Amino acid sequence: MTDIADLTRSFGLLRLPDSIAFGDGSRAGIPAAVARLGRRALVICDPFLASTGYFSELLEGLDALGVAATVDSHVVPELPVAEVEAAIGRARAAAPDVVVGFGGGSALDLAKLVALGLAHGTPLNRFYGENLVPGPVLPLVAVPTTSGTGSEVTPVAVLADPERELKVGISSPYLIPRAAVVDPRLTLGAPPSVTASSGADALVHAIEAYTAQRRQPEWASQLPVFVGSNLLSSSLALEAIRLIGRSLRRAVRDGSDFQARAEMSYASLLAGMAFGTAGTHLSHAIQYPVGALTHTPHGLGTGMMLPYVLRAILPTDTERLAEIAGALGVARASAEESADAAISEITEIMSDIGLPRDLASMGVDEADLDRVVELSLTVRRLVANSTLEPTAENLQRIVHAAYTGMHRELTPSAAIANESETRA
Template sequence: MRDAGTLRVAPRVHFGFGARSQLPVLLSGRVLAVVDPFLLGHPVLDLLGDARIHSDVTPELPVGTLDEAGSLARTFAPDVIVAIGGGSALDAAKLIALLATHDGPLSRYYGENLVPGPVVPVIALPTTAGTGSEVTPVAVVSDPDRELKVGISSPFLVPAVAIVDPELTMGAPTTVTAYSGIDALVHAAESFTARRLDLDWSAELPVFTGRNALAEPLALRAAAHLGPWLPVAVRAPGDRRAREEVAKGSLLAGLAFGSTGTHLCHALQYPIGALTKTPHGLGTGLLLPYVLPLLDPDRVSEFGVALGTDDAVGRIAEINRAIGVPASLSDIGVRRDQLPRIADLALGSARLLAIAPIDPTREVLLDILTRALRG
């Protein structure tokens, strides 16, 4: 199985300055646009024609708001859904597309491979460079009945078209650029270091298939784009080359982890983010220098080469400092007595931990957390 691999990609992926101009060419029939509310009035919306606009996208995506939006979409019966915005808007559009096609509530589909068939086609235009949601088979919601966010994963959730235009990221706030960009680098690192799963080709495959010969070069190229250019994009937000490089790196990282999955940084971030109310990318980026030393040194070294160094951990810590990611969990308000609870909650992220390349015991998680607390 050393050379096994699976890629699930959108039928169309367009990248480059001006790529958004493809949008009118792709639209037909009844169009529903799911748009971040802060984009109302943005010139990109002029490309939508007479589409119906849904801009009630709530941060963290409470599941109740999506059930309601999905019901309205089913009544409207769109032929295509356009998603424009950050990761929340893109995830919302994917789940509204699901509920416009299949019966709710959304909780029926929590987990993997539970979506029964195709959904309304989604055309995704990200305005941030980091989540990779425009090319991935997963969307994440918050459910008041659960302590942590919950994912819905299915190949049917991969958008039909991804249009990545770096121009749309030019207005992103500095912290959004930093935290979403470092999350993209974590996606690349965790994809490249994922566990090799023993796949049964005669059965339905898991959505995330672990170490992947087809995704590996994508993860390394993502690192090569993100490593040198993310600090530039944060320091000089108007630098078009930096925005292009970071957007390209984010897209490639999304293509990589959308097939392999992510692991320890993400499993630990979910309880940390819930506890501290800090951005997702801040948490994953903070944790990465404390996770990598536990992994296969050859894989970590090869990832470092993609970053242009023989010290991947040191380089990532340097990038974090340059873009304003805190160095320790204590910097974001985590206390030592909270670490056992964080570890216990992370142990519940079975999908993520299954991809971890080491045995993710409670002791291992506590070791990562303890070192991250000290900084």
């Protein structure tokens, strides 16, 4: 039974920015969105943008509306906590009353963390985890230039702390930007490798939001940041899956294909809206230790893991995987065959955009697998959001299959039989 099929047993929850603008040219609205929130803006800008015409347009627009702007374009990859706290220190001197994030997921997450640090001080390790931010942060305007993270609408920022083996997340509804402006034209320059890894991550966000666990919230108590799959998030996630299924390959193959770029940009926004409340699950939990071991981009790890995770949930989540097959345009006669076809299609998409197929080709050694399982299980908010019981055995099966590249090991025999019949 899907969420949408039975409204008497389903629920809906979304937490979003006050305003979300999408469209070619929507960047012209950034200065007004900023001016509604403050008079002194700190603009955290991806280094690639600082020399572009888009950036000078933004500064001129702010000036025309009487908003004073200070710019910080020192965005260090992976966001080490010391660098983030240094950025908060620099920001204090400017005393901004609004923060703008303009760039990829790293620039947007840095903007969120600076807005947090300015409001509630440092060290930031007090806020690691869920719902630990004590109140509103400085108002944020988020403008993505990649199609992937959805950070422009989500309640989470990710950073690296040398005292922790894994990257850490700070998750709180207070981190949701007040305004998101998503202009696909800003993504045109992203190189194929960034388009592939961030686009793969957007597909994982949509599919994991759609296949997250369904548990009625305890409405009277403080809700977790991520409440699992629900009516409102599922509609958005399914539309994101449909669009990414038809445009991700094209966007990677030809970065100047504006139709594909626009579809990816919109889909990544929808996926962010969905997973920002529903949450993600096992591909993300497993990427944390894989990323720490291999220093590979987030989306490369989540995208590579997704087919293996879906194979493992197929026996218990056939219906929802069959709906994903419908969105991807590969539905077959039965739910089992459709679910299987969805996973095959996703595997092909990931391979066509050049993602590694298994953990071994990502640089993980066989000797590391037990540690990957152990560490994945520590990312509790993510493993608890899956429909699969979060046991070491279940994760071991997935991680071992992902190491050898044999997803079929995780496929139930009935589905394999069905598939060989259809292909014969």
